[in-house]
Amino acid sequence: MGMMDIGVVAQRSGVPPSTLRYYEEIGLIRSISRHGLRRQFDADVLLKLSLIELGKTAGFSLTEIAGMFGKDGRPDIPRDQLHAKADDLQRQMRDLRVLRDALRHVAECPAPSHLECPTFRKLLKAATRRRVTRPASRASGAKVGTGFA
């Protein structure tokens, strides 16, 4: 069925072949066979790639992403950790909301320096109390995992 040449995958996903090779090298995705030398991918790789993109925009490292939807689509990490990550995302969404508001404020407020505008300061202050600071992954070399879905 869905056997796609790497070039096709690249074109459809927008992810360059070099990156696809890199992702395969670190175990994030897997090519299913070869046609001559050319890697062939299952159509599912496209879904996997959007998952990866999603994870990246959320600020996760490739290593973390690999963990979340690890070998054969089942996560490497326990339920509660997954929920914890989901909670992280929730918090991050709140930060994003603050930043969005700050940006809109900056675009509209005529104050000379925004750090002096009380509205702006209040905006930030609200975001400032309750700083949690994400642990920042840890996990040195490449070779992220082995399998996938």
Added chain:
Amino acid sequence: MGMMDIGVVAQRSGVPPSTLRYYEEIGLIRSISRHGLRRQFDADVLLKLSLIELGKTAGFSLTEIAGMFGKDGRPDIPRDQLHAKADDLQRQMRDLRVLRDALRHVAECPAPSHLECPTFRKLLKAATRRRVTRPASRASGAKVGTGFA
């Protein structure tokens, strides 16, 4: 008034001195004077730093952040670009929501491989149509800006 030693800033903000020096080097923050050799910062730097943290979790590069709240707190970039960034954030929040739901689903759904679970696929498919792919900044060397607030 609020003159703080770099060590105090580091301790209160959670940002290490080396990073503060780095930020100053690239023009993201500015020390106001010296006490002997030691940098002294205005208390406002703390607010600036939370702004930077916020921007970072939102996935902006330091260069972009410098642009948004540029020299002396006034943005370097025009209103409509700021609004465009705000719209980016809006989109990103949507992505985050999808990822959060995906994570929660993965944590609960008993399906053997999630890429085969129709619910999961539907979740992703929804996020997949309408891929916009952020331009990814561009701006090589260090030396981000000059002033700040």
Added chain:
DNA sequence: GTACGACTTCAAGTCGACTTGAGGTCAAGC
């Protein structure tokens, strides 16, 4: 008045995530 500890500079190193380049292979079209 000297020891200490926290700062200083500057160059170099690290880490993640890729990209680039040289040199090679191969299937398809002519």
Added chain:
DNA sequence: GCTTGACCTCAAGTCGACTTGAAGTCGTAC
């Protein structure tokens, strides 16, 4: 049956964002 172009491998390079290390400078406490 040969050319072509898209792929291949592997090593090295790049970029952003810091961190680390060596060697030095200060103000404060004793």
